[in-house]
Amino acid sequence: MKESLRKAIEEAIKSFKEDFGGEELPSILIETPKEEKFGHFSTNIALLLSSRLAKPPRKIAEEILKKFNCTIVEKAEIAGPGFINFFITQKTWQDLVPEVLAKRERYGSSDLGRGEKIQIEFVSANPTGPLHIGHGRGAAVGDVLANILEFSGFDVHREYYINDVGVQMTTLGKSLKARYLELLGEEVKFPENGYPGGYLKDVAKELYEEVGDSLKDKGQGAKGKGVAAGLSLREEAEKADSRELIAESLQEGDLEFFIKFACEKLLNLIKKDLEDFRVRFDAWFSEVTLFESGEIKNSIELLKSKGIIYEKDGAWWLRSSGSGDEKDRVVIKTDGATTYLASDIAYHKNKFERGYKKVIDIWGADHHGYIPRMKSVVQSLGYPKDSLIVILVQIVNLQKHGKTVAMGKREGQFVTLREVMDEVGVDACRFFFLERKSDAHLSFDLELAKEHSSKNPVYYVQYGHARICSIFRKAQEKGLNLQRIDKVDLSLLKIEEELSLIRKIYQFQETIEAIANSFEPHHITFYLKELVTLFHKYYNEHPVLGNDVSLSSARLNLCKAVNIVLENGLRLLGISAPESM
RNA sequence: GCCUUGGUAGCUCAAUGGAUAGAGCAAGGGUCUUCUAAGCCCAAGAUGAAGGUCCGAUUCCUUCCCAAGGCACCA
Structure with a gap:
């Protein structure tokens, strides 16, 4: 649609080329005005040309329109300082409905990426504790962006980088050892800067169940050497193979066992959290392997x-x-x-x-x-x-009882992703994380999310889907089935609410494309809210199911198209589309 | 001190350099005999400050103010 418009404009401005002395004409920008009274599409090309041509922009716009010819345009007018606003014919809009129905779950997809290989690494939290709410935000942003890039024709690979080397791993080992000894009734001083979270007590219990007290006297000599302290590359690099270095380190510090045990258990915890949060990875890349x-x-x-x-x-x-x-x-x-x-x-x-x-x-x-x-x-x-x-994903400020909860593993007090998704629900949680630009601060009021969860915008969107499903159930009761689209008279979809809805459906493709270009997945939640608002308004004013069978059929098809877009959008968000609520 | 990112309505957030700056929540008023009231309708409310570029600035540039974060032979 936009393309044929662009070509027609290009054709119309050709004659200005000579006045540009061989220079390229400015590229044609076609935008969707915020308000429909400014047209379905508009271009500022006359404004861009005016300073070079030394003519008033409205005059240029007039000249362009004289030469302009495009079959899908019903009306074109000059407005404001020199915008040209285009109104597209009803038929063109109505024809979008069968297109959506035909494409179904592929509607909105494209080959923008042309199969280009693209890798997206996200979350990559150190395996020293459970994921907190901030990781959850990164997980949601990364996962949805990956979904949308895939949908846009990229060959996407999702990867989690495991920092299983470094000082933090030594600290982890020491912390686990302390918890383990505690469990055995020993009096131990908890390591300074250790990980104080209660989860390590659970890991210690698991360790005890597996090995009993056999590790009681191990790990005494470890002083932060070994893999955990980083490999000594400078001197050893020439003589030793890295793998040998690691083996050596393992012997030097029995702490290594605690580290490996803790790392594995915590990584499994993280994997489980992400799985339940509906985040999938193609690969888990271990830092250790880079040394090996x-x-x-x-x-x-x-x-x-x-x-x-x-x-x-x-x-x-x-x-x-x-x-x-x-x-x-x-x-x-x-x-x-x-x-x-x-x-x-x-x-x-x-x-x-x-x-x-x-x-x-x-x-x-x-x-x-x-x-x-x-x-x-x-x-x-x-x-x-x-x-x-x-x-960059900005920090999540967690509000609890009107106060900001301090975050950070060191403090030992942080709200885990698990906690939030169990309390608030995965759907709401994911939606919430994508309601903001990723580099803007996100204030997450846990109490509000829990107590007033029905106010969460995700329900607003899902409700639209459920409502449409309900209409179809009702239609079936009445013996009104969704007829073959080629037998339906779509020209009956002509009231303003219907045409606005179709135009919004058209914008789904543009929204997806914009996200794939800008890597800003939050636009999709805003889009879905706007789409469903138009639907709710329409629903309130105009009954889909009436006595006029052909009109009902046409409207059912429109509803179907809306639901396809809702389903596609929610699927990209990793959020369910319930049939009833 | 230097760097980065933010500063938009009472609160939380939108707005590829465009036209009358949009939503939601909170607060006010309506609306279920009719396909789900988790809805809809009405009314109210904002660009931190000052300059600059531009036909046109929330957006770009400069300075200042405020907030968060970063400035390691830590990860």
């Missing part, structure tokens, strides 16, 4: 040979300051251990070598300072800067 495969070493060597990683003051630095970062960053510390940046270099090298044209990382907003150096890494590895897209 030698990729960390290799990627560092590669950048060393390019002169991008250099030695200074006994450490090895990434030259990132040249490409946007504030300063250079340490990759290998003076003690020989690698930093997290080393892992991330190797990981992103690995991603791009797998053939992804675009790599999307979804991070908590507290990591925003990390973007320039990661982009710099991507560039140093020989890929375009723009091929890494970082989406």
Whole structure:
């Protein structure tokens, strides 16, 4: 629809080309005005041309319209400072209904991505505790974005990066050990900065059930060495294979057993949470494997040979300051251990070598300072800067009894995703997370969500779907079935409410496309609310089922089209579309 | 101090540089004999401040104010 309009405009402005002295004419922007009195579509092309042509925009618009010819346009008028507003014929709109019915669950999909491989990494929470509500937001954003990209013709790969190496893992092991010894009745001092959450007590119980008290005297000598402290690459790199290093570390610290046990159990917990939150991953990528495969070493060597990683003051630095970062960053510390940046270099090298044209990382907003150096890494590895897209997800401010609940695993007090989705429901929870731009703060009032859950907008949308289903049940009782679309007189759909509804249905495709281009999935919740508002208004004013069979048939088909869009939208959101409520 | 992201109605949030800045919640008034009132209708209410670019700015640029976050050989 928009395309034929664009071509017609292009044709009409051709004659201005000579006045542009060979320069390209400005590209034609066709937008959907907020208000329908400004047309179904409008263009500002006359305004854009006016300064160059030194003529008033309204005059130019007149000249354009003289040459303009497009069969789907009923009326075109000049308005305001020089906009051209187009009104599309009723028939064109009515013809959209059978199109939607034919495409069904594919309506709104496209081949915008042309099968391009795109990777999206999200959540990637450290396996040191259950997911909290902030992770839930990232999970919802990532999952829905992935759904929409898939729907738009991209070959999407969803991945979770497991940080199973590092200081936090040592801390985790120590914390579990303390809980374990506690369980055995020993008096232990809980490690400083340990993970105080009650979940580790449960893990300790599981451990006890599996091994009894046989680990009582283990892990004494561990002082943060081993895998958990980061591998000593600097000295060992030449002589030893990484796998041997790990084996060595394992022997050095019996703490390793506690770490592995805790990590595995907590990861399973996370996987279960995500599964129940309806978030699916294609791969779980372990950081440890980057050490085992030698990729960390290799990627560092590669950048060393390019002169991008250099030695200074006994450490090895990434030259990132040249490409946007504030300063250079340490990759290998003076003690020989690698930093997290080393892992991330190797990981992103690995991603791009797998053939992804675009790599999307979804991070908590507290990591925003990390973007320039990661982009710099991507560039140093020989890929375009723009091929890494970082989406920041702002923190969730959890309100409870009107007060902000402090978050963070260190405090030991945080609201888990599990808690929220059990209390509020997965549907409401996911919808809520997608009602805001991801980089805007989200205030989640838990009490309100629990107590007034019927006020949640997700029910408003679902209710529209249930209502339409109800109409179809009623229709069947009356013996009115959905007739074959080619036997229905759609020209009967001519009142304003019906045509507005159809126009909104048309916008579904545009909304999906906009999300695929901007990576801002929150637009879909706004779209669905707008669509269903139009439906509820229509429903209130005009009975679908009446005495006029042909009119009822036409309206039933329109309702069907609305429900298809609702179902597609809700499916992309990972939210159910109930048939009754 | 430097950097990033926000500042829009009483509250929570929208608005590819466009026309009269949209919703929801809260508060006010209506509306179920009729396909589900988890709905609909009416009324009220806002761009942090000052400049600049532009035919046109919530959007882009500069300065200031406020909030959150980041500025490690921590992850």
